Amino acid sequence: MSKPVRSLQIRHVDAGSCNGCxxxxxxxxxxxxDMQRYGLDIVASPRHADAMLVTGPVTDTMARSVERVWQAISVPxxxxxxxxxxxxxxxxxxxxxxHGGLNDPDLTIAGCPPEPGKALSLLRAWMASHDTHGMTSVEVESNSKKIG
Amino acid sequence: MTTTWKHQNQLHKDSGHELLTLTANRRGKLTSVWLDPDDHRQSFLDLDLVDGSFPSLAASLPETAWDEREIHDLFGYIPLGHPDPRPLIRTPRWPKDFLPLRSAQLSPGWLEVEPDLPALQVEGDGVTIMKVGPTHAGIIESGHFVFSIIGENVLHLDAHLFQNHRGIEALLEGKTVGEVSPLVTRICAADSVSNQTNWASAVEQLAGFIPSERLLLNRIILLEAERVLSHLNDLAQIPAGVGYQVAHQRALAMKELWQRGLQSLFGHRFLFETVHPGSAVSAPADAVSEIVHAVRRHWVPWRQVVMGHHGFTNRMRGVGTTPLDQVIRMGAQGVTSRAAGKEFDARQSIPWYGEVFEGPVIRTSGDVLARFELRLDEVEASLRIIEKAARMTYKTPFQDQPFTVPEDIDGRAVAFSESPHGLNVHDVSLSQGRVSRYHVRAATYRNWPLVAQTVAGNAVADFPLINKSFELCYSCTDR
Known part of the structure; x- marks a missing residue:
């Protein structure tokens, strides 16, 4: 009875990117x-988000902010x-x-910078292959401690 | 010695020279490099530190204020008499003895405290402090802004950048010449070709290599293609700042068209790794003209629609004004300075641009509208330059001799170019084929302090618009 993820609202955090991403x-x-037509969007607040998307190698100055944004997003x-x-x-x-990148990503979109068409297919593929329950996992608790 | 240092630097400023760099090395020496815009000559001024300190220039030359704070943060040299000696890059998390450019220590062991620095705030009845960032409510680079506001009006903005400080200058030290290009190309995606060209020019100068006319034309095409790309991005963002979605989306679509053209002709959507010492990626002139025509078909009607929208142009008029004297005092560069009437464009001082460069585009009102219009004209000028340079490559013979970097390449070279954001400078020292010091001074570094000054006196709601009209990237300032 699994349902694919139909909507993924994203909070973006720049942690040392060159602005290409x-x-x-x-x-x-x-x-x-037009990512919105697939249920994907960038949202202004972590409170509205289902995902935290991080660019950059996670600079020391931004490491705590990344952690704080992650904490502010509700599960799943x-x-x-x-x-x-x-x-x-x-x-x-x-x-x-x-700090050498984001720890334990659920989804990695490689590329320097990732080509947008490719990034969109990867996001959509992830949504199609995960169910709404699958996003919630007991690992969430342990994930949140690993940054920094 | 001290008085000479101050006097000499002041003399260069007063005679209208542009400050290329002001930096230090680990042997306790400070150097400032000035460019004479008339004869294109560079003057190097040196100062030896006394007891680990040097006399600050910042009080009389405010454009050096950040450079001196940076020298203090990364080298530990003390600027005596600096009017604002707060840390600029280093955070409370850095151990006191950690000086990344002085000692080659790589993992400092961060202290378990918050990275925030004390902010300058206005105090008094009715004053509210509004903090924004470092993360933002959109797709924006990270920066921390502390506003002191009274009602809707901004009294003071303290901009804390360097959240994206990646330590690139330290990372470059010790690298061989072959290892530098992939790093330099990624200092900033918006000014990548400019950074690559500076590195290539510096190495070629030190190796005594004279690039062929054809190679230089190919570099001009890439540099101008990058300017079109970056300006299209900024021209898309400014309408977004006031909710003018149609103009935003249509400009984004033009940018996408341009990027697909760049990808097919030069192999990368941001032109990463297209310029190397001794070489540059090239494309057939016909194909280059084709992508220029493709963008123009959308550009002409877009420009008409946007500039015919009186609500939009009125929104930009008289907002975020930078007076010319302040622009000159702060050493501002690029679009920011030309929109206020300063007639300087680094392309005038680059001999190999020759007659393909039509001269700087100038506006005088110094407001958001001026910066918007200036970019419109510069996009059109760059498209003409690209076509002209592409046609000229047909007439110039293939004469590219293979360039091999001498193994024991040695010396110091200061190379610059006009990036989409303005005068972009690399101060490169090589020793026995390896980088011994690499300093990057981006145009945005000179312009950020001016943004903060410009916002004061405007309404809070104007900040996104003003900020987008400068559209300064954080990454090349933070490095």
Missing amino acids: EQELTALTGRDY KIRIAFGDCAAGCGFSQDSYAS
Whole structure:
């Protein structure tokens, strides 16, 4: 009796991106990709979100903000690493100011930056292959402690 | 020595020179580099530290205020007499003895405290403090803004950037010449070609390599293609700041069209890794003209619709005004400075642009409308430059000799270009084929302090519009 995820509202957090991921994310809201027609959208508050989407290698200055945004999202919720930096394979992983990406992402969208068409298919594929109950998981509690 | 340092720097400023960089090295030396916009010559001024400190220039040259605070944060050298010596980049989480550019220590062991720094706030009856960020309610880079407001009016804005500080300058140290390009290309997605070109020019200068005319034309095409891309993005964002969705969406669609063209011709939607020392990616002139024509078909009607919308143009008029004298005092660059009437565009000082560059586009009112219109004209100028340069590549012979980087390449070079945001400078020191110091001074670094000053006196609701009209990227400032 599983139901695919039909709507995924996303809170974006930039944690040290070069702005490339942000621009491609914005492209997804444009008419060429139009993510809204698939139930995907960027929302203004974590209180409205089902997902936290992080770009950048997670700089030390942003690490706590990332954690706070995650805490503010109600369950069920998922973590999305958008781009190579957040995925832990970007160019600035080894710098003193970087925490080396987002820990334990539920979905990783690789690319530098990810091509919007590809990102959209990955998001849709994830939604189709997960059920609304599957988003809620006992791991949520442990996930929340791993940043930073 | 001290008086000479202050005097000499002031002299350069007073004679209309542009400050390229002001930075330090770990051997206890400070250098400022000035560009003479008339004869395009660079002057280097040096200062040796005395007891780990140096006389601050910030009181008389406010554009150096951030540079000096940064030197203090990353090297530990003390600017004596600095009017605002608060930390700029370092947070309370950094251990006191951690100086990333002075010692090669890589994992500092962060302290378990909040990263927030004390903010300058206005106190008094009726004053409210409004904090925004570092995360924002949209797809925006991270920055922390502390507004002191009274009613709807902004009294003071304290902008805390550097939330995205990735430590790129330290990361570049010790890298071989071959390892630098992939990093430099990703300092900032909006100014990537400009950063790549600066690195390539610096290496070529130090290696004594003269790029062929054809190679330089290909670089011009890439630099201008990046300007069109970045300006289209900004022109899409400004209407979004006032809820003018039609203009926003149509501009985003043009940007998408342009990016698909760049992807097919040059292999990347943001032109990452298209310029390297000794080379640049190229495309057939006909194909380049084709993508220019494709965008123009949408551009001309879009420009008419947007500029014919009086509600929109009136919304931008007289908002977020930067007076010319303040622009000059703060050393502002790019669109910001030209919209207030400052006639400086780094392309004038780059000899290889030659006659393809038509001269700077100027507006004088210095408001949001001026910055919007300036970008409109610059997009059209860049499209013409691209077509012209593409046609010229037909006439120039293939003469690209293979470029091999000398293994023991050594020395210091300051290279610059006009990025979509303005004068972008790299101060590169190589030693035995490796980077010994790499300093990046983006145009946005000079413009951010001006944004904060400009917002004061405007309404809170104007901030998104004003901010978007500057559309400064955080990543190249934060590095």
